[in-house]
Structure formats: structure tokens, C-alpha cells
Amino acid sequence: SQKIEQNSEALNIQEGKTATLTCNYTNYSPAYLQWYRQDPGRGPVFLLLIRENEKEKRKERLKVTFDTTLKQSLFHITASQPADSATYLCALDMRSSASKIIFGSGTRLSIRP
Amino acid sequence: EPEVTQTPSHQVTQMGQEVILRCVPISNHLYFYWYRQILGQKVEFLVSFYNNEISEKSEIFDDQFSVERPDGSNFTLKIRSTKLEDSAMYFCASSEAEDSHEQFFGPGTRLTVL
Numbered sequence: 001s002q003k004i005e006q007n008s009e010a011l012n013i014q015e016g017k018t019a020t021l022t023c024n025y026t027n028y029s030p031a032y033l034q035w036y037r038q039d040p041g042r043g044p045v046f047l048l049l050i051r052e053n054e055k056e057k058r059k060e061r062l063k064v065t066f067d068t069t070l071k072q073s074l075f076h077i078t079a080s081q082p083a084d085s086a087t088y089l090c091a092l093d094m095r096s097s098a099s100k101i102i103f104g105s106g107t108r109l110s111i112r113p
Numbered sequence: 114e115p116e117v118t119q120t121p122s123h124q125v126t127q128m129g130q131e132v133i134l135r136c137v138p139i140s141n142h143l144y145f146y147w148y149r150q151i152l153g154q155k156v157e158f159l160v161s162f163y164n165n166e167i168s169e170k171s172e173i174f175d176d177q178f179s180v181e182r183p184d185g186s187n188f189t190l191k192i193r194s195t196k197l198e199d200s201a202m203y204f205c206a207s208s209e210a211e212d213s214h215e216q217f218f219g220p221g222t223r224l225t226v227l
Contacts, residue, residue, distance in 0.1 A: 032214050034214065034215075038156075041202075041221075042220060042221070043117075043204045043206075043218030043219055043220055043221050044156060044204070044218050045218065046215045046216065046217070049214055049215065089155075089156065093214050100146070100158040100161055100169055100171070101158065101216065102158065103155050103156040103157070103158075104155065105154070105155040106155065
């Protein structure tokens with residue numbers, strides 16, 4: 001079955017630096033890969049989606065890359081701020097229509113001032 | 114901005130009791146989902162629902178679980194006979210259309226089974 005690994009359970013970086021989070025998966029590539037943010041006690045919030053035929057996607061300070069050869073996605077937050085502190089979830093969307101999402105266990109990001 | 118709402122925010126129940134968790138998806142959305150998250154663990158898919166029927170369900174979603182859209186706005190998850198291991202946050206989500214992959218999550222219901 002499909003497995004997702006988010007390599008760091010926790011990441012601690014200085015404000016202003018770029019945070020880079022990693023998501024690796026096994027088996028076949030998803031049609032779509034998504035990144036969500038989750039704050040404690042809250043539901044996930046959608047951030048970005050990247051399709052299997054896209055290499056890179058950007059939204060403001062966020063950037064996602066998708067390498068189907070390496071079976072890996074990288075999620076970058078540039079000019080990080082303490083407000084970016086949260087858990088970031090990688091999620092695989094396996095099909096071409098709206099369907100279930102398989103979530104990774106998340107990386108807890110802390111941005112220190 | 115439209116949002117998914119869930120009630121109650123916290124439900125405490127005795128083992129063996131039935132619970133119904135309620136969700137109001139975003140009004141023009143067509144696809145509805147339930148997920149759960151056991152404390153400290155990953156978010157897990159339970160079931161997806163479209164056009165008044167289940168479109169997909171996970172192994173977790175056994176005969177103890179059922180979903181319903183009783184009217185044009187509510188979407189419910191029923192657990193018939195709760196077990197201790199059902200204690201978790203339950204999230205409802207909705208998405209707009211078949212080509213839309215962004216799922217909007219509600220704030221969750223924390224279910225505690227004693």
C-alpha cells in the first residue's frame with residue numbers, strides 16, 4: 001500500500017530563514033500532491049496542490065516542488081515568520097476526481113524570533 | 114468567507130453508546146468526507162460521500178459507522194456502539210466539484226469514549 005514519510009518530525013529554524021520540509025512516498029505516483037497546515041486542535045487548512053506533470057508551484061512565500069523520479073515533494077517557506085509555526089501535512093490524492101486524501105504524519109515547524 | 118461547521122465541539126460518551134456527529138458543509142459543495150485523528154497520530158480518511166451515497170470508505174469505516182445527509186445542509190456520522198478506541202478528533206470536509214481537489218475542513222469534534 002502507499003506509504004508517505006515526512007522526514008522530520010520537528011523542525012526548528014530562525015525567523016527570516018527558509019524552511020524546507022520533505023515528503024517522500026513509496027509505490028506509484030499520485031495524480032496530485034497537496035500540502036496542508038494544521039494548528040493544534042484545529043482542522044487541516046489547504047495550502048497548495050501540485051499535479052504529477054508539474055515540477056514547481058508557488059504561492060506568495062510558499063513553494064512546492066514535485067519529483068516523480070525521486071518520489072519526493074519539497075515544501076519551502078521563504079522569509080519565515082513566527083506565525084508560520086504549525087504542523088505541515090503532506091497529502092497524496094491518488095485519483096483524477098475528488099476523492100480521499102492520504103495524509104503524512106506531519107512536520108512540526110517552529111520559527112523562533 | 115464560507116466555512117464548514119461541526120457540532121458539538123466536544124462529545125463525551127460511555128462505551129457502547131451511540132453518537133451522532135454533525136457537520137454543515139459549504140453550501141455549494143458536492144463532495145463530503147469524514148476523517149479522524151487519534152491524539153498524536155495522523156489524519157485518517159474514513160469515508161467520502163457524493164450524490165447521496167458513499168463513494169469510497171476505508172477499512173476503519175466498518176459496520177459500526179454510517180453517514181447520512183438527512184436534508185440539504187447537514188452531513189452526519191453515526192457510530193452505533195462506541196468503543197474506547199473511537200476516541201479521536203473527527204473532521205468533516207467538503208469540496209466543490211469533481212475537478213476540485215482542495216478540501217475544506219471543519220474545526221472538528223473531539224469524541225471521548227469512557
